[in-house]
Amino acid sequence: xxxxxxxxxxxxxxxxxxxxxxxxxxxxxxxxxxxxxxxxxxxxxxxxxxxxxxxxxxxxxxxxxxxxxxxxxxxxxxxxxxxxxxxxxxxxxxxxxxxxxxxxxxxxxxxxxxxxxxxxxxxxxxxxxxxxxxxxxxxxxxxxxxxxxxxxxxxxxxxxxxxxxxxxxxxxxxxxxxxxxxxxxxxxxxxxxxxxxxxxxxxxxxxxxxxxxxxxxxxxxxxxxxxxxxxxxxxxxxxxxxxxxxxxxxxxxxxxx
Amino acid sequence: xxxxxxxxxxxxxxxxxxxxxxxxxxxxxxxxxxxxxxxxxxxxxxxxxxxxxxxxxxxxxxxxxxxxxxxxxxxxxxxxxxxxxxxxxxxxxxxxxxxxxxxxxxxxxxxxxxxxxxxxxxxxxxxxxxxxxxxxxxxxxxxxxxxxxxxxxxxxxxxxxxxxxxxxxxxxxxxxxxxxxxxxxxxxxxxxxxxxxxxxxxxxxxxxxxxxxxxxxxxxxxxxxxxxxxxxxxxxxxxxxxxxxxxxxxx
Ligand SMILES: Nc1ncnc2c1ncn2[C@@H]1O[C@H](COP(=O)(O)OP(=O)(O)O)[C@@H](O)[C@H]1O
Ligand SMILES: [Mg+2]
Numbered sequence: 001x002x003x004x005x006x007x008x009x010x011x012x013x014x015x016x017x018x019x020x021x022x023x024x025x026x027x028x029x030x031x032x033x034x035x036x037x038x039x040x041x042x043x044x045x046x047x048x049x050x051x052x053x054x055x056x057x058x059x060x061x062x063x064x065x066x067x068x069x070x071x072x073x074x075x076x077x078x079x080x081x082x083x084x085x086x087x088x089x090x091x092x093x094x095x096x097x098x099x100x101x102x103x104x105x106x107x108x109x110x111x112x113x114x115x116x117x118x119x120x121x122x123x124x125x126x127x128x129x130x131x132x133x134x135x136x137x138x139x140x141x142x143x144x145x146x147x148x149x150x151x152x153x154x155x156x157x158x159x160x161x162x163x164x165x166x167x168x169x170x171x172x173x174x175x176x177x178x179x180x181x182x183x184x185x186x187x188x189x190x191x192x193x194x195x196x197x198x199x200x201x202x203x204x205x206x207x208x209x210x211x212x213x214x215x216x217x218x219x220x221x222x223x224x225x226x227x228x229x230x231x232x233x234x235x236x237x238x239x240x241x242x243x244x245x246x247x248x249x250x251x252x253x254x255x256x257x
Numbered sequence: 258x259x260x261x262x263x264x265x266x267x268x269x270x271x272x273x274x275x276x277x278x279x280x281x282x283x284x285x286x287x288x289x290x291x292x293x294x295x296x297x298x299x300x301x302x303x304x305x306x307x308x309x310x311x312x313x314x315x316x317x318x319x320x321x322x323x324x325x326x327x328x329x330x331x332x333x334x335x336x337x338x339x340x341x342x343x344x345x346x347x348x349x350x351x352x353x354x355x356x357x358x359x360x361x362x363x364x365x366x367x368x369x370x371x372x373x374x375x376x377x378x379x380x381x382x383x384x385x386x387x388x389x390x391x392x393x394x395x396x397x398x399x400x401x402x403x404x405x406x407x408x409x410x411x412x413x414x415x416x417x418x419x420x421x422x423x424x425x426x427x428x429x430x431x432x433x434x435x436x437x438x439x440x441x442x443x444x445x446x447x448x449x450x451x452x453x454x455x456x457x458x459x460x461x462x463x464x465x466x467x468x469x470x471x472x473x474x475x476x477x478x479x480x481x482x483x484x485x486x487x488x489x490x491x492x493x494x495x496x497x498x499x500x501x502x503x504x505x506x507x508x
Contacts, residue, residue, distance in 0.1 A: 144346075144348045146344055146346045146348045146349045147348075147349075147351065149313075149336075149342070149344065149349075150344075150349055150351075152318065152335075152336045153316065153318070153336045153337075153338065153340075153341055153342055153412075154338055154362070154363060154412065155336070155338055164362075165351070168351070168353040169351070169353075171353070247353070250392065251352045251353045251392055251394065252352055252392060252393070252394025252395070253352050253353070253394075
């Protein structure tokens, strides 16, 4: 909880700096709105606009993409541990696609899947998949030989070896991969939403931010950005924080230690 | 060839070398030895002579360069639950399972349980009652060893291969554990091969003592004269101690 206190303190300081900047610089609210304006816009976004719904759409898209990526990563991993050829094939795929930014694929994705939710999910899948595959195989390689020896000694089937030993044993790496995948797909999602517009009628948070521009609603833009930041912090500190506390930290398996 | 029906484990002509920087480093060469069912053998040898390597070969965790392992006169090449190896490594417990679940791992994974494993018994025996719900990273090195031993016993093997099981234990717990282990061995008629560099341990636990020199060659293989004596005469003990000390340090 010490971490939470420190974090809150720093954020408070940043807000103070923000206010000071407005006072000293005398910026127009159209260029740099005050925290109060942004809060007001945020409130109106929820009460008069569709911001709540838009957040749900964004989260839904990210979760769908991440789930698809997890399933594919697991399949790729199984292929890569099943044979030498499988391993080198998956490695090659990773080398080709991992460095490729999701946004670079946009024109092709639009050509293939149009400008709907499917395209967004595909971009997220791409952003999340490769870090997951990389971390899964790093986790497998870091697994102590002795765990596998114990498994072989008790005659575990391939399936049980994977689920009882390999997966839990590589959990620190799996979680690290999930974290990277989450932050990459969250970024990719917000950019993609701005380009694809109002998927599911209202669009997501990305579209909310982008559409404020039309009305020159600067506090609204800042409100949208704030939402993106808050969700990022909640996922990082709360979701992953709790997940780690209940697993790898409890088991003394954290990568940092 | 030895076709003695009593012979449960037979090691025939085992050689093993590891690749090293200059050439290959031969650890075991043409080693042969037989073990009778129900026998408690201690393999005594200096550090680095190849004891752990031999146990891994016997349990088929690694394959020898040449030679064969026979279980009841049948050659074996993959690990199985009949031969459970308790590794020397501290890293053999699963960190995501509690002490209790680590021990039960040996039971849950078996198809048909041959002996109902009495978890309470095993915990008491190894002095881990209070630590059943601890995770391995919360245990001392000695407690980890005891958990690994309990798991190996829970697996109900025919042949138990123990790699320095009592090393790094406190003197007190070591003595009680050694004594209770001897009782278990008798009760379950286990065939035990225990590996150690500790002469004292060899003298107080084994029925048979096999001595390996630093080159991985067996230089002595005999009944332990102290076998079955709970409190040996000090004089006899030290005479034997000196004898084995000379054997393992002379090369
Ligand atoms: N995986 C390995 N690769 C290379 N050398 C090894 C390996 N394992 C053991 N050795 C070497 O083989 C010799 C015997 O090792 P080991 O069987 O562990 O001996 P002991 O258990 O008697 O101390 C040592 O010199 C050790 O350095
Ligand atoms: Mg050893």
